Amino acid sequence: MSIADIRKDYRQASLSEGDVQADPFAQFGIWFQQALTADAAEANAMSLATVNAQGRPSSRIVLIKEFDERGFCWFTNYDSAKGADLETNPHAALLFFWTALERQVRIEGRVEKISAEENDSYFFSRPLGSRQSANASQQSQPVAGREVLEQQLQAVIAQFGEHPPRPKHWGGYRLIPERLEFWQGRASRFHDRIVYTRNADHSWSISRLQP
Structure with missing residues (x-):
């Protein structure tokens, strides 16, 4: 068609x-x-x-x-x-x-x-994962690869645990x-x-x- x-x-x-x-x-x-x-x-x-x-x-x-x-x-x-x-x-x-x-x-x-x-x-009020990712991502900025994003997320988790602040x-x-x-x-x-x-x-x- x-x-x-x-x-x-x-x-x-x-x-x-x-x-x-x-x-x-x-x-x-x-x-x-x-x-x-x-x-x-x-x-x-x-x-x-x-x-x-x-x-x-x-x-x-x-x-x-x-x-x-x-x-x-x-x-x-x-x-x-x-x-x-x-x-x-x-x-x-x-x-x-x-x-x-x-x-x-x-x-x-x-x-x-x-x-x-x-x-x-x-x-x-957002789920924990969404609050963590908001801290980890520099939205719209270039990144070398997915692994860099994952490293940024793990760094946020290590720093703030279950209590990430609002950026x-x-x-x-x-x-x-x-x-x-x-x-x-x-x-x-x-x-x-x-x-x-x-x-x-x-x-x-x-x-x-x-x-």
């Missing part, structure tokens, strides 16, 4: 202006819970797109760890490539794609670091959305697209986009 012939017709559901909540965070919460209930693979995985100082975009998969009316949070190494991008350009885009429900959510906005208290709260360069970001799009796949690529746009008074406008 040719790649050009690979396609799936989406027929599970529809989405209208009357279906959605007035608050985009409430609407996201409904869809996120439905993705969990449907046992969608890696329902908490999202693509994070950033832009570097040269204006070149890059994207990667990260895991959402919290969302509320303030925004959408994930955690990483602040010295990583995405951290460097966000230091230069504190705007980003998130994308959730739940194939089991034939849905996407696109989120765009400004990014800020969260507080040290929030960082500590999440870091010390100062490790923490969370929160994307404060300015635009959210809820995309429901429909037959013959005639999809439903409902968009929330933040107004100057922080209220939300809802509109439909053509597919």
Whole structure:
């Protein structure tokens, strides 16, 4: 089969202006819970797109760890490539794609670091191995081989045992959305697209986009 012939017709559901909540965070919460209930693979995985100082975009998969009316949070190494991008350009885009429900959510906005208290709260709730590896890895930096990584990890274990600290360069970001799009796949690529746009008074406008 040719790649050009690979396609799936989406027929599970529809989405209208009357279906959605007035608050985009409430609407996201409904869809996120439905993705969990449907046992969608890696329902908490999202693509994070950033832009570097040269204006070149890059994207990667990260895991959402919290969302509320303030925004959408994930955690990483602040010295990583995405951290460097966000230091230069504190705007980003998130994308959730739940194939089991034939849905996407696109989120765009400004990014800020969260507080040290929030960082500590999440870091010390993580499994021990994750806390150790956060100390051992200089994320996005070149390394001579896997054996060097293993040596760095063993050095952290020897130094801190079961009580590794939160590295100062490790923490969370929160994307404060300015635009959210809820995309429901429909037959013959005639999809439903409902968009929330933040107004100057922080209220939300809802509109439909053509597919």
